[in-house]
Amino acid sequence: xxxxxxxxxxxxxxxxxxxxxxxxxxxxxxxxxxxxxxxxxxxxxxxxxxxxxxxxxxxxxxxxxxxxxxxxxxxxxxxxxxxxxxxxxxxxxxxxxxxxxxxxxxxxxxxxxxxxxxxxxxxxxxxxxxxxxxxxxxxxxxxxxxxxxxxxxxxxxxxxxxxxxxxxxxxxxxxxxxxxxxxxxxxxxxxxxxxxxxxxxxxxxxxxxxxxxxxxxxxxxxxxxxxxxxxxxxxxxxxxxxxxxxxxxxxxxxxxxxxxxxxxxxxxxxxxxxxxxxxxxxxxxxxxxxxxxxxxxxxxxxxxxxxxxxxxxxxxxxxxxxxxxxxxxxxxxxxxxxxxxxxxxxxxxxxxxxxxxxxxxxxxxxxxxxxxxxxxxxxxxxxxxxxxxxxxxxxxxxxxxxxxxxxxxxxxxxxxxxxxxxxxxxxxxxxxxxxxxxxxxxxxxxxxxxxxxxxxxxxxxxxxxxxxxxxxxxxxxxxxxxxxxxxxxxxxxxxxxxxxxxx
Numbered sequence: 001x002x003x004x005x006x007x008x009x010x011x012x013x014x015x016x017x018x019x020x021x022x023x024x025x026x027x028x029x030x031x032x033x034x035x036x037x038x039x040x041x042x043x044x045x046x047x048x049x050x051x052x053x054x055x056x057x058x059x060x061x062x063x064x065x066x067x068x069x070x071x072x073x074x075x076x077x078x079x080x081x082x083x084x085x086x087x088x089x090x091x092x093x094x095x096x097x098x099x100x101x102x103x104x105x106x107x108x109x110x111x112x113x114x115x116x117x118x119x120x121x122x123x124x125x126x127x128x129x130x131x132x133x134x135x136x137x138x139x140x141x142x143x144x145x146x147x148x149x150x151x152x153x154x155x156x157x158x159x160x161x162x163x164x165x166x167x168x169x170x171x172x173x174x175x176x177x178x179x180x181x182x183x184x185x186x187x188x189x190x191x192x193x194x195x196x197x198x199x200x201x202x203x204x205x206x207x208x209x210x211x212x213x214x215x216x217x218x219x220x221x222x223x224x225x226x227x228x229x230x231x232x233x234x235x236x237x238x239x240x241x242x243x244x245x246x247x248x249x250x251x252x253x254x255x256x257x258x259x260x261x262x263x264x265x266x267x268x269x270x271x272x273x274x275x276x277x278x279x280x281x282x283x284x285x286x287x288x289x290x291x292x293x294x295x296x297x298x299x300x301x302x303x304x305x306x307x308x309x310x311x312x313x314x315x316x317x318x319x320x321x322x323x324x325x326x327x328x329x330x331x332x333x334x335x336x337x338x339x340x341x342x343x344x345x346x347x348x349x350x351x352x353x354x355x356x357x358x359x360x361x362x363x364x365x366x367x368x369x370x371x372x373x374x375x376x377x378x379x380x381x382x383x384x385x386x387x388x389x390x391x392x393x394x395x396x397x398x399x400x401x402x403x404x405x406x407x408x409x410x411x412x413x414x415x416x417x418x419x420x421x422x423x424x425x426x427x428x429x430x431x432x433x434x435x436x437x438x439x440x441x442x443x444x445x446x447x448x449x450x451x452x453x454x455x456x457x458x459x460x461x462x463x464x465x466x467x468x469x470x471x472x473x474x475x476x477x478x479x480x481x482x483x484x485x486x487x488x489x490x491x492x493x494x495x496x497x498x499x500x501x502x503x
Contacts, residue, residue: 009181012174013139014188019169020110020137021190026167027135028107032090034165039133041164042157043081046125049156050074053121057149061117063303063342064245072122072245072417075407080415081129083408089134089435100446105439107135108212109192112185116198118248118303118342119417120146123197124153126417128171132161134435139191140173141182143199145299151175179205186211193438197418198250214433216419219250219372220340221402222361224387225266226354226378227259234377234399235269238346241401243322246303247343251373251406251419254340255347255364256325257357263350274322276306277348283326285313286345287336297342306344331363338367354383358390365393371421371430375402394421394430408432 027035050073051066058066088094094103111131115123120143131138142150154173161171174181182202186194186209194206197216206213225234242253258266271277278286289312290301301309306324310317317324323344331338337347351357365371375397376387388396395413397405408415416432431437 005176006178006180009174009176009178010184012176013141013181013185016139016169016172016174017110017112017185017188017190020139020172023167023169024107024110024135024137027132027137027170028090030090030135032088035090035133035135036084038161038164038166039081039084039129042132042160042166043077043125043129045160046156047074047077050077050121053149053153056152057121057146060149061120061145061303063118064248065303068245069119069121072119073125075409075415076122076126076129076417079409080126080417083415084129084133084435087133087435089439093441100448102444104442104444105134106442108438108440109136110188110190111136111138111438112188112191112194112211113138113140114182114194114196114199114202114206115140115143115146115150116250117143117145118198118245118250120150121153123417124150125157127195127197128154128157130433130435130438132166132171134438136438137170138172138195139185141185142173142177144177147177183209195418195433212428214418214429214437215421216250216433217372217421218340219252219402220254220338220364220367221251221373221375222255222257222364223253223375223377223402224257224354224357224361225259225262226357226376226380226383227262228379228383229262229377230379230399231262231265231269235266235273237377237399237401238375239270239273239275239322241403242346243306243344244401244403246305247341247345248303249403249407250340251403253346253375253402255338255349257349257351257360257364259354259357260350260352267348270323270325274320275325275346276310276317276321276323277325277327282310282313282315283337285315286310286324286326289313290341290343290345291336291339302342304343309343309345331360331367333367338364354386358387361387362391365391372419373397373402373406375400375405394419395432406432 051070054066054070054073057069058064090105090107092102093105113127128138140154158171183205186206191211193212195214196202196206200217203215223238238253286309290298292298306321307317310324323346325346325348326337327348328337349360351360361374371393373395374391374393376384377399378384384398395406400410404410406419414432414434416434418433420429420431420433429437
């Protein structure tokens with residue numbers, strides 16, 4: 001019998017979305033305490049299996065190394081989850097007794113979720129936890145390269161959640177994965193939001209769905225080492241970050257921009273910490289290896305070590321080499337070194353001063369049009385602030401490794417595995433995505449003054465002499481006076497009629 005997987009996937013998407021909608025109606029009645037209990041129980045049970053899932057994902061995808069994936073898995077089950085404690089997402093989430101206002105948290109509804117093959121376990125766990133925490137149902141479309149791993153993780157979470165009161169259908173996934181099924185899921189009338197982390201191939205379809213989109217895309221992160229920086233520390237931070245999980249994290253550094261007066265010192269520090277500066281021929285060979293003729297990443301190089309990439313490119317490097325570095329002068333569309341490279345390969349630019357470095361960083365960020373993350377290593381606060389003010393980027397990190405600073409491990413940004421893109425990006429927020437991004441807030445305001453007071457003090461500004469007003473011309477003045485006269489007479493008539501009615 002011939003089975004049409006596209007049709008089967010489409011039908012599954014429809015069923016899962018319908019079931020998720022029903023389940024979310026039940027979740028909407030859950031208290032924050034009940035939702036928190038489900039999240040904590042799922043995460044605590046997962047902590048016993050994070051090593052198993054890390055090894056499974058590395059084996060299935062052949063990306064990165066399982067030891068670093070284990071750290072990411074433990075990060076979301078422990079550190080991130082603890083950051084949720086005390087966070088109110090549903091019901092009364094804020095109250096100002098003096099102003100007599102309240103904020104009511106309301107779940108957004110059903111979420112369609114896409115996760116990258118580079119971090120399939122940690123990203124899946126994180127999205128599921130923040131969805132449940134905020135009272136939403138979530139349906140995953142597993143990445144084809146990580147289908148088995150994501151399926152096993154989700155089955156575990158579904159069973160654990162059910163045992164602790166999670167309604168059937170509140171957490172689910174496509175068992176038959178196809179692009180047609182994923183599109184059907186994203187376009188379904190019951191899906192309110194699409195949460196796409198690192199799946200650029202489905203970005204256009206997500207945008208065309210007309211749904212609210214949170215997108216964490218390619219980072220292409222520049223790191224600027226300014227002349228006042230602690231050079232040794234900056235270099236160690238960059239190499240530690242770029243080699244984490246063999247460079248597959250989108251927040252990892254991709255290009256180093258160096259203040260010209262310290263370029264020699266920076267280069268020596270890199271070489272002392274395991275960097276290999278390639279010749280022009282070697283850089284050309286690596287570039288031809290990393291990207292296929294169709295201008296797409298070569299998946300055989302993603303998440304490989306620097307030594308392995310060099311060997312594939314046809315040359316040998318010292319056994320302890322941590323990163324490969326290509327010195328460049330210009331950014332060009334045809335130069336792969338101005339793009340994101342998901343392995344321990346860096347480009348290296350030298351600029352005469354921080355102003356030229358600023359322009360170079362902007363060019364690098366705009367080359368991928370995602371505005372993800374920028375790092376600056378400096379002790380000059382004025383330069384740091386100017387960088388933060390001028391960059392088309394979602395987050396600026398200062399004196400910290402990009403991977404760990406971006407995810408909130410070495411900074412006080414929210415600890416997250418989904419980092420929104422910035423002002424030049426494709427989604428609606430640049431936040432480190434938290435449960436708060438998956439709700440809308442209903443505003444409640446109590447009446448605190450009667451209409452007479454509003455009329456006298458607010459609507460016409462009779463007693464508020466401090467409010468600046470434009471000086472009107474004579475026509476505007478006559479017109480405004482006439483409008484005020486009519487409004488005052490109308491309000492007086494309404495109040496008189498209301499008073500007579502009460503009598």
